[in-house]
Amino acid sequence: MTEQSTPAFPTPHIKASPSDFAKTVLMPGDPLRAKFIAEHFLENAKCINEVRGMLGFTGKYKGEDVTVFASGMGMPSMGIYAYELYNIFGVERIIRIGTTGAISEKVKVRDIIFAMGACTNSNFAVQYGLDGSFAPTADFYLLKSAVEEADKAGVRYHVGNILTSDHFYVDTPEQTMKWAKMGVLSTEMESAALYMTAARAGKSALAMYTVSDSLVTGESTNADERQSSFTDMMRIALETAIK
Numbered sequence: 168m169t170e171q172s173t174p175a176f177p178t179p180h181i182k183a184s185p186s187d188f189a190k191t192v193l194m195p196g197d198p199l200r201a202k203f204i205a206e207h208f209l210e211n212a213k214c215i216n217e218v219r220g221m222l223g224f225t226g227k228y229k230g231e232d233v234t235v236f237a238s239g240m241g242m243p244s245m246g247i248y249a250y251e252l253y254n255i256f257g258v259e260r261i262i263r264i265g266t267t268g269a270i271s272e273k274v275k276v277r278d279i280i281f282a283m284g285a286c287t288n289s290n291f292a293v294q295y296g297l298d299g300s301f302a303p304t305a306d307f308y309l310l311k312s313a314v315e316e317a318d319k320a321g322v323r324y325h326v327g328n329i330l331t332s333d334h335f336y337v338d339t340p341e342q343t344m345k346w347a348k349m350g351v352l353s354t355e356m357e358s359a360a361l362y363m364t365a366a367r368a369g370k371s372a373l374a375m376y377t378v379s380d381s382l383v384t385g386e387s388t389n390a391d392e393r394q395s396s397f398t399d400m401m402r403i404a405l406e407t408a409i410k
């Protein structure tokens with residue numbers, strides 16, 4: 168198989184240059200979350216991308232350069248941005264910060280989850296031509312640092328497997344719940360693409376989430392609750408980013 172050629176910057180998706188990026192990027196799905204983080208947590212934040220509304224900012228957190236850049240929703244969108252950040256813009260570490268739906272009874276809304284592994288029902292890995300299935304995992308050192316920060320913050324958290332699904336609206340929800348029988352904690356839509364793209368690029372990734380809803384109990388958080396649990400997680404992610 169021929170290697171994919173590395174396109175030059177700017178790309179069709181990101182109008183920036185490698186010097187606009189910090190080595191560590193926090194990646195929420197929502198562009199307006201990226202803006203919120205830049206405005207509330209970074210000093211001297213500069214907008215580095217607006218193409219397709221996928222906002223990115225670079226600024227300082229406790230004196231260190233950090234970029235926050237949105238991924239959009241779903242594995243194809245995450246796959247594009249993570250690929251370009253790692254392979255074209257020189258980014259070394261991406262920390263996804265998202266929301267997730269609990270499928271395990273152990274997991275309550277507002278808990279934080281660190282994805283040690285990301286199962287998936289998508290065919291994203293087919294492109295690698297592997298003779299079996301790939302197990303997408305977090306970078307151990309990023310995971311260790313984040314868990315240490317969570318312990319310091321005294322928040323309720325879980326570390327384990329999650330499901331990266333191609334579906335938000337599921338025709339047969341029982342299918343999603345089967346993953347819980349395998350100890351999978353929750354479902355979301357981007358992390359397996361991030362972990363696989365990081366692995367292929369030889370770079371580091373970690374995904375962490377606040378639990379916005381439970382597919383077990385039907386409970387969901389309101390906008391204020393989502394914001395405050397998201398803020399706890401954001402601080403953990405920022406402290407991890409500068410370690």
Ligand code: HPA
Pocket residue numbers: 266267268332334335354355356379380382
């Ligand atoms: N499914 C997929 N992604 C999600 C969910 C969900 O229930 N909740 C938050 N992100």
